[in-house]
Amino acid sequence: MTDLLYTEEEDALRSAVRDLLRDHCDPAGVIARTETDTPHDLALWKSLTEGMGLAGLLVPEELGGQGATHREAAVVLEELGRAVAPVPYLSSAVVATEALLECGDEQLLGELASGRRIGALAVGLHLAPGAAFTAVRVMDGLLHGELTGIADATAADVLLVPADDGGLYAVEADAAEITRRTSFDLTRPVATVRLDGAAGRRLGEAEPAVRRALRAGAGLLASEQLGVADWALTETVRYLKERKQFNRPVGGFQALKHRLAQLWLELVNLRAAARNAADTLANGDSGDEAAVAVAVAQAYAAPVAVRAAEEALQLHAGIGMTWEHPVHLYLKRAKADSIAYGTAGAHRAALAELVDLQAP
Template identity: 80%
Template structure:
């Protein structure tokens, strides 16, 4: 019988949270994120360097023999919570989690060492909306070179290394410079999408694509819940703060009973989301009941994060509708995250099959 998961944060995890939050407070202010979304450089390279080269966070999931930290998904989830709280425009989930997990499955030690330093960004060239286990689009391998087009690839514009599935069943490492990356119009401008076109690109076969992609997407879906938790927690905290300060009829708006009920509902859902996200991170780190834990977390996380952001926008009133206020960043991220690595409906369907309770 497996041991019960410990969903509480350890002292080390809380210390990691404090360090990451301090860095983001200093280097990822909302006005700066908004300004970056309006530029042609959505990714914050300086912040990425501070997180990776400065703090070593890109290598949390990479074993020590490859130059990583040898940590677990629990610590990685804490980092993603804080990145979610700041809607930080860095490719952490796509490179330090998804691409890293694919490379771990292929035992590509040299590439893992490069991603662990943060000096190179890796991206799995699979559409962001795909759930673990879903069919993915391979490119054509012809004459030892790769040909084809892949669309909906998150953070491809920041990538140095593309991990590309091919029709021979292999996963190939391709230098981003050998591909054409065309930006797409994205709802969430802090995690932009792109189309990747390969026209005779050379590639190095790393291993079998199917198990590597499945592992990578499962970790991405499970740890995405931590990002959604951070997002929901920020929207709740900021909304409570605003309603305490905002006065109407010489009373704080937060004192009105109807708004108290809405805040209480936001708090309750966020607490439940924390439990689901922590359980998914713990399951990924131990390898126990992973598929069920990830499906539960994503079935719950997406609607909660979206509702929290929608409530925050409404309860901030006219201020919340302005472009200058950052709440729109959180709503767009929440909406985009609700489609990433499988919708809540797709995860509920997967969960029904896993626990042998299919829909009638």
């Protein structure tokens, strides 16, 4: 029977990551970064990667990685979600890394695993696993075309670009025109990538690499959403215990207790779904079992994370509506995550087909 409980090693990893984020990723600093042209915290990224080796969790040890599994990566993403950390971990250490693992490019895998370079898969953040993706044209050995909605492209050193000849190409970021677009989630910017005769190195077949990358991204995104929801509930409970009305803690009012209790139950279910998706991916299943686990996790995670953030905003009352309070960062992350790697509706539709329970 699958054990979805956290192991001692996973708890130790969580503690180490949380301590680092507590010291180097305070809410005021994250908010301040969103007001600049450089929202990514590359100093924090360096601490996570070069200091702790977290970028290489999914990479085998013989290729310069840590040889861990998706379960450990999920723990890291939970903590990054709790801190809405502005680092390209999901884009580089999960999605781009999974694509390279499928292609078997050892050189680039080693560079991403060390954290020396940041990778980004040049497909739209909104795409669900198995969805059709845009490919650029190959003309005289050079790449031409425009790709939109690429997450963390502005921080990337190398782009993994699908082309119309069926290949996936590594393109140096400075060979592309990358234009940052206004993002709802200011901590995970998206960009338009334009290639006009850019040189690329063919890595392998695009279709299986993109499919694997998006499945892992969707599955582990649920853990990030769990972290967002967990922060929202924890902080709301703490605030309601401190805030008083009629000389009583607001958290003592029965109506609010019921709302928080319901949210806690949903959070418990979300944790089970997210852990199951991570565990299934860790077991290396690339068939229907993994597809079902990922679809279940994403169909459930997005609504719960959004509702948790909305409740946090409302129950923090006036202070929650201010720019200085970080709750708006969590609501924006939850909303943006709800359409990343496929909407909940898209995953429910995929799940219905996988288990042969389509609507009449």
